[in-house]
Amino acid sequence: MTATTQRPVSPIRRGREPLWRELLGLRLRRLRHQRGETLGETAERAGVSPQYLSEMERGVKDPSSEMIAAVAGALGVTLLDLTVGVTQELTGGGRPSGAVVFAPFGLAA
Template sequence: MAEIIPLPTKASRPSRQPEPLWREALGDRLRGIRHDRGERLADTAERAGVSPQYLSEIERGLKEPSSEMIAAVAGALEVTLIDLTAAVVDDLRARTAEPAAVGSRAMLSLAA
């Protein structure tokens, strides 16, 4: 007869948190900037040319906004896309306990 080998259970597997989604980190950062400025959702949305409901969904990470929408909201908050993107990347790095999957050498080769 064949030997029965038990499969690993969930308890024996290392627990790994899923990586946060870009849209969630972006939304958190946009909400933080808006709150730091003391602005209401409706005021920022109006300047960005989006509905308050849509901006709320972006801030809660429920919508995957287009680059045009991100630029409009960033402009309404007087933040450059470069600064916003860098801040979101920093937030994602801070949330991720594991080292980046792509090392600096691989990043340089991707850029070439």
């Protein structure tokens, strides 16, 4: 038996809602590619291993806020800008989805 690395299947291909960490990873990879950098270059500046950054980009890791901030800084973006960008992707570019969510509980006064 050979060991295989599990890669998340694209949420679009599986027809499921994407996870935040998957969209975060796609955004990190896009930013790194826009800068023309290798995994090693970005990882070194962020203080993480290239393997860890690769796992973040593939949506395999659920990184801490400190790790996300370190990589964001290495890519020249703020944690806020990165988070807003991922959130906009989750919400369809900031447009309301039309879905109404009902909470199964109320808040006590």
